[in-house]
Amino acid sequence: MVKIAVNGAAGRMGGRIITAIKESEGLELAGALEMAGHDMLGQDAGSIAGCGPLGVTITDSHEQALQNAEVLIDFTFPEVTLKNLEVCARLGKKMVIGSTGFTPEQRAAVEKFAEQIPVVLAPNMSVGVNACFKLLKETAKILGPEFDVEIVELHHNQKKDSPSGTAVRMGEIVADALGRDYQQSAVYHREGMCGARTKDEIGMQTVRGGDIVGEHTVYFIGMGERIEITHRAMSRDMFARGAVRAAGWIDAQQPGIYDMQDILGLK
Numbered sequence: 001m002v003k004i005a006v007n008g009a010a011g012r013m014g015g016r017i018i019t020a021i022k023e024s025e026g027l028e029l030a031g032a033l034e035m036a037g038h039d040m041l042g043q044d045a046g047s048i049a050g051c052g053p054l055g056v057t058i059t060d061s062h063e064q065a066l067q068n069a070e071v072l073i074d075f076t077f078p079e080v081t082l083k084n085l086e087v088c089a090r091l092g093k094k095m096v097i098g099s100t101g102f103t104p105e106q107r108a109a110v111e112k113f114a115e116q117i118p119v120v121l122a123p124n125m126s127v128g129v130n131a132c133f134k135l136l137k138e139t140a141k142i143l144g145p146e147f148d149v150e151i152v153e154l155h156h157n158q159k160k161d162s163p164s165g166t167a168v169r170m171g172e173i174v175a176d177a178l179g180r181d182y183q184q185s186a187v188y189h190r191e192g193m194c195g196a197r198t199k200d201e202i203g204m205q206t207v208r209g210g211d212i213v214g215e216h217t218v219y220f221i222g223m224g225e226r227i228e229i230t231h232r233a234m235s236r237d238m239f240a241r242g243a244v245r246a247a248g249w250i251d252a253q254q255p256g257i258y259d260m261q262d263i264l265g266l267k
């Protein structure tokens with residue numbers, strides 16, 4: 001039995017992850033963490049998630065949430081995740097991280113902690129998006145530099161980071177396949193007389209509104225033809241199932257940084 005604690009237990013993803021743990025054989029919820037002062041502290045994590053009581057109380061104490069857990073699943077925000085990495089490295093717990101919006105410096109800090117404990121860091125835990133990652137690499141290699149690449153993502157109106165972690169990863173994969181540097185190629189804004197599109201740029205566009213779970217399209221636009229690779233998420237459950245699968249997988253791993261491509265055997 002792999003014992004799992006969930007951070008951000010009362011959040012949109014936290015609730016779906018707790019439900020997915022309940023529905024998974026061989027996995028058990030062992031702790032539920034939320035921020036100090038949260039209204040749901042002291043409540044049963046399963047009841048708040050909507051899957052029925054699980055006998056695990058939501059707490060703001062790392063020690064309490066982690067004492068019986070082997071793995072922490074964290075879908076919150078970069079600063080919060082980094083604090084939890086520090087605690088998990090000290091206590092020898094493994095981590096599955098779904099938070100997005102890491103700066104290059106924060107990402108480097110995650111990699112440093114992963115020298116001490118096994119860490120899965122993935123901006124998107126769905127099988128479908130990870131299949132798209134593989135398709136994007138192949139498509140970019142086949143089409144080459146003659147096709148212009150533009151990425152458009154749509155999310156709900158509560159999302160804090162932009163572009164999404166998934167869109168950034170898609171941009172990195174395409175840039176890498178074309179021998180470009182993503183940071184140099186990404187263009188986030190076009191306005192006024194900004195000039196014709198340069199050959200190497202990768203346009204990154206963001207739409208926010210309502211309750212859109214998450215949609216990503218990568219356009220490869222050539223002369224007289226266009227390929228569009230689109231993924232549409234209809235619910236958060238497949239992200240949650242991916243995170244829970246990652247928690248079961250990482251329990252047997254050595255320290256290091258992994259992603260969903262490792263878990264799905266797509267590398």
Ligand SMILES: NC(=O)C1=CN([C@@H]2O[C@H](COP(=O)(O)OP(=O)(O)OC[C@H]3O[C@@H](n4cnc5c(N)ncnc54)[C@H](O)[C@@H]3O)[C@@H](O)[C@H]2O)C=CC1
Nearest residue numbers: 008010011012013034035075076098099100123124125239
């Ligand atoms: N990797 C993936 O497959 C996916 C990643 N995400 C990412 O997951 C993150 C969370 O997304 P949502 O669940 O929609 O956000 P949310 O805002 O619904 O949930 C975040 C939760 O974290 C809690 N929190 C904030 N500070 C905390 C602290 N110091 N300690 C403990 N808990 C704290 C909040 O109270 C909240 O309940 C975002 O970065 C999002 O981009 C979302 C969906 C899929």
Ligand SMILES: O=C(O)C1=N[C@H](C(=O)O)C[C@H](O)C1
Nearest residue numbers: 100123124159164165166214
């Ligand atoms: O915040 C979200 O909701 C999502 N965030 C992830 C991202 O930034 O890529 C994944 C998913 O699209 C939902």
